[in-house]
Amino acid sequence: MAEQSTQIALFKGKEIRKTIHNDEWWFSVLDVVAALADSSSPGDYIRKVRRRDPELAEGWG
16 A cells, blocks of 8 residues: 655645645645636636536546
8 A cells, every 4th residue: 555645735825735645646626726716716616617518527526
């Protein structure tokens, strides 16, 4: 079993949660969207994008 470590990365002054799993870095999509879209409600932003793009919405749980 691979070691798992959660850390915080900074992108343009915004905190983005990240963890290492199976020797790969995984980032929080919610945090990335908040940083890139400069959104105060990244969850709402993601929901709107998913409604507009059915193909993108397909892979979400």
